[in-house]
Amino acid sequence: MTDNIFDGFERALLDLCPLDQLRVQESPEAAAILWQRIDALGYTDALVAERHGGAGLPLAQVQALLYIAGKSGLSLPLGETAVARALLADAGYRNDGSCIAMAKPLPLGGAEIICPDVPGAALVSRVLVNWRGEWLLLAREDAQALPGGYRRQASASLQWASADRALLVFSRPEADVESICNALHAAAMAGAMERILAITVEYAQDRHAFGKPIGKFQAVQQELAVLSEQACSAALAARMGCMSAGYLPDRLLAATAKLRASEAAARIAAIAHSVLGAIGITQEHPLGLFTARLHEWRATAGTELRCAKVLGQAILDDSQSTLFDFVRNRLSPSAAL
Incomplete structure (x- = not known):
């Protein structure tokens, strides 16, 4: 394609x-x-x-x-x-x-x-x-x-x-629904975070206070910078989680992607709603739709705790590798191709 x-x-x-x-x-x-x-x-x-x-x-x-x-x-x-x-x-x-x-x-x-x-x-x-x-x-x-x-x-x-x-x-023993949903949800969450970033930046440019857009205030700019950083990090993690030569994801890569996306989602939702204030939770504004979906995906299939346990257990089971070697060899996208 x-x-x-x-x-x-x-x-x-x-x-x-x-x-x-x-x-x-x-x-x-x-x-x-x-x-x-x-x-x-x-x-x-x-x-x-x-x-x-x-x-x-x-x-x-x-x-x-x-x-x-x-x-x-x-x-x-x-x-x-x-x-x-x-x-x-x-x-x-x-x-x-x-x-x-x-x-x-x-x-x-x-x-x-x-x-x-x-x-x-x-x-x-x-x-x-x-x-x-x-x-x-x-x-x-x-x-x-x-x-x-x-x-x-x-x-x-x-x-x-x-x-x-x-x-x-x-029967399809190698197909695990949790891993599949982890990879799919991480990718969808990353896309929703990009849209939330766009909605929040647009609002900060249009909303004026004390004679200038609130996006000109240093405190708001800091929040937007963190929001952008988290969205980019989630997008990279989502790409890693879907790195597979077939249509079934690698279990550890999918867990890593979902964990990073879920951590980013919590911060992004909080920042976006703090910038928009009360208007962000009204029926007329779309922000609440996107943040509700982020929280739903966080709670579905592999939660943050579940994904962390999967990764932690895999590290403990690999007694022959150091932590650095485990990350380099098992959490590298090339390992799934």
């Missing part, structure tokens, strides 16, 4: 997702129409192997599309759908054009499958769940649903009585 193709996707997505329509598009009816238009662009099959009719691109190249989706404010799980379609195509499932969420269930002992706070789950028709060593494709309409904690219209906590009504069951 070329930069021109990525630019074309960004232009199309920004046209389909104007800032003043983002809240409206979090309703199921509007989301269904939006998904038909996005799916028609053809990018959702970018990770599907060529033998199955897709583009066969690696995750490292598709990362830019995930970044753009986060930047545009897309409420639908584009990245999850792209990976899910690649997994399902390899399992022999025919693509039906559905938007698909991916979820990590709670480790319970009963037959129930409970997936808390699944991003975009209220707007999809299918959910791909990694449950007890198998992958299950489940219909969202078969689940009991509660509104999500961060996006009550768009996301949901889901519960299925059992796996008996799964549309497809297949």
Whole structure:
């Protein structure tokens, strides 16, 4: 893919997702129409192997599309759908054009499958769940649903009585839903942070106090500098987390990317809301939409604590390497290629 193709996707997505329509598009009816238009662009099959009719691109190249989706404010799980379609195509499932969420269930002992706070789950028709060593494709309409904690219209906590009504069951031992979501969410978070940076800088230039823009005050400039630094750091981490020759991410790189993105998200959300003040949390302003999504992604799949534990345990298990050697050899993007 070329930069021109990525630019074309960004232009199309920004046209389909104007800032003043983002809240409206979090309703199921509007989301269904939006998904038909996005799916028609053809990018959702970018990770599907060529033998199955897709583009066969690696995750490292598709990362830019995930970044753009986060930047545009897309409420639908584009990245999850792209990976899910690649997994399902390899399992022999025919693509039906559905938007698909991916979820990590709670480790319970009963037959129930409970997936808390699944991003975009209220707007999809299918959910791909990694449950007890198998992958299950489940219909969202078969689940009991509660509104999500961060996006009550768009996301949901889901519960299925059992796996008996799964549309497809297949095995893919090397595919880990937590690692997949870590990489996808880190990329989307980085894109959302770039948009938050742009919104905050624009407001600081337009808002006047004491006869000049507040962006001219040294204290505000310092805050904007930190915001920019954190956004750039998250973007680099997201690229690292998606560095893979296939469509499945490296577990440690994905955990590293999600940890850095989550740490940056907390600071960026706080700074942006401090600069905009009360207007940033109003229904009329889009900032709250982007920061709510950052917090939702932080709490989903691999949390900061979970990602830190994954990395820490990997370091402890590698008794033959020093910390410097571990970082150089295992947390280098070249290790995944």
